Amino acid sequence: MTDDQYPPAAVGLRERAREAEREGRWAEAEELFRQAVEAGDPVAAYHFGNGLADRGDDAGAETWYRRAAEQGVAAAAFEMGYLEESRGDQDEAERWYRRAADGGDRSGTLNLAALLENRGDLPAAMDLFRRAWELGSDKAAFNLGRLYDDGGEGDLATAAEWYERAADRGNAGAAYNLGHVRRDLGDTEAQVAAWRRAADLGEPKAAYSLAVEFRRQGDQESAATWLRRAVEEFGDATAAGVLAESYEGRGDRDLAVFWRNALYGLGTYSPRFEAFASQGSVAAIHQQDLLGEALGDGYVSFDVDERTLTTGGRTYHGVTLLGSFSDLDRTWLWAWANQHYGDDHPAVGPLRAIREYGRDHDLPELTIGCLNLSGFPQPHQAATTMAIAAGALLGGNGVHSVRINDGRGSVYFHLDDPELPVAAYDPIKAAGLVMRAVEVFPSDHRRVVRGLIAHYGGMIAEAPDVIQGRFPEGHTLTVGFTSDGLVKAITSER
Structure with a gap:
């Protein structure tokens, strides 16, 4: 049916109703839908039904x-068939599905x-x-x-055509x-090509299947790459276990523990991420202090599509959506892994730099789409620390979080707006910033200090018990450090 029939x-009236609905004026839309139906447009009844379903009025x-379906709207007949099938009435479901099919509803x-x-x-099913x-x-x-495949026992050539x-x-x-069909036909190269395509299209089982195939072929490097993708992109627990066993076999117990716990509850960062984050920790803390002072602690609103964040009567631009943390299951979800956004969203695209850095430097925290942080003493703080460390790779002004879902989670944004301050080396604050950083990353105080000096362009002179940095501004x-590498004294001179 086309609109020419009505x-x-x-x-x-129907189109005015749909516009009102899109703009959030439901009461007006409801009245317009009713008027459109009474004026002779059954398609309006179908859209009215959709609006009510969206609002929980089943x-x-x-x-x-039903009213739309009885007047020949095929899409409405499908909805009726689906309702009857969900109730277990197969005969009524078939009756409505046939009316939908006769009307050309896919x-x-x-x-x-x-x-x-x-x-x-x-035969009838295949025709349909x-x-x-x-x-x-x-x-x-x-x-x-x-159906042609028939579990590998049917017409494989025709099955391949339809697949x-x-x-x-x-x-x-x-x-x-x-x-699988290509494998059954004896074409291993085509089998691998099909599974690569499946993984790129988002099939959860494909990456691990490729890893198994490459291991069978003796290509351990490719197998490891696909094991990583199976965990990072699809949360494959079996692949995580195989990776853990692999690192255990190499004697790398820390990474073995990381991959074993990656999907079930991390309690520590991976060693490489710990090194990366601690090295940039002083500069990141300093930048966060400046951002906090600039934004204040007032009400925050944001528009992901426009890449803006508004607070204190001012709107800031250059917002990148990093990800979100759920207090319910204590998981971190990178924005690229969020089905509502994905890689191509303008506010998510900049994260490619973070993922690429993670791949290049073997930092799994930056490449695994969803991380369970429930093993940390303070999972929310662990997520915040990770977001700030990763956000530093984008430059800009730092990371800001906003509570969502009635306080049951947080969403994290990176800001890059010329109206916001960028931290420079501050000799007055340096000592306090170092002490705060080593509290967050206590495993290697010397790395924290080296990272500070390098970040601000200083020249490093190092001895067993001291590190000195000389900065361009003079x-x-x-x-000074204790014998076991802990900070014991800090002197900052101008």
Whole structure:
């Protein structure tokens, strides 16, 4: 059906209703939808049903879906079929799905095919899957591939054709199954190519399958790369265990512990991340102090799409969304791994620099999409420390967090706005900043001090019990250490 079949005035009311809904004026939208239906536009009833469903009014949604479906709106017939199927009434579901399919609805055609397959009517199901494919359903092609495949015992050549078609439309599961078919046909190179494609499309099992295949071929380097991707991108616990065993076998117990706990509850950072973060800790703390003073502690609002953060009556630009921490499950989620954003969002794109740095320097905290931090004594603080250390790679003005979900989580932003201050070496604050930094990273005080001097462009002179830095502005920082490497005295001269 097209809008030409309905009275123009009714269609106009429907479009006004949809605009009002998009702009958050639901009461107005509701009245306009009703008027549109009464004026002769059943499609308005379908959209009204969608609006009610979005607001949790399932009974109201069903009333309007039914009204639209009975007047020939195929998409509404699908919704009715889905409702009846969820209630267990297969006969009513079939009746509505057939009306949806007869009206050219892709989802109704697909679900009718699946229903008939479950009943054992494969010829009819396959005909409907073909119709759904012609209507644009990649899932239909996947299902045709699966039926021809028949667990590796069927028509593999035809199965491969249908899996290929589905994969061409972005179906990750089809690309993965295609790899199995290629293997069954004896083409290992095509098998690996299909699984690479599946992993790039987001199929969770593909990365680990590639790791297993490369290990079988004796290519340990490629196997390790895909094990890392299996954990970093898909949270594969089996892959994490294999990585842990691998590091254990090399005698690297710290990294073995990290990978073993990465998905179940980290209690420490990896050794390389600890070194990276501690080296930049003094400068990062100093920058955070300046940012905190500039922003204050008032109410904060943000617009991720516009990359802005507003507080104290001022709006700052250049905002990058780093990620979020949940107090409920104590996990950190990098923004690139958040299904609501992804790599291509303008406020997330800058994080590619962080991920690339993490890959280049083997810092898994910067490459694993979701980290369970529940093993830390203070998981929220661990997330904050990690975000600040990573944010320093972007330059700019530091990291600011905002509580979300009624205080059950926090979202972290990096700011890069010329209106905000950038820290320079401060000889008056240097001693206090060093002591704060070694409290956060107590394992190597000397690294903390070296990192401070290097960050601000100082020349380092080092002896067993002292490190001295001379800065371009003529300032000198001298730090004395105990025999076991702890800071014992700091002198800052101007």
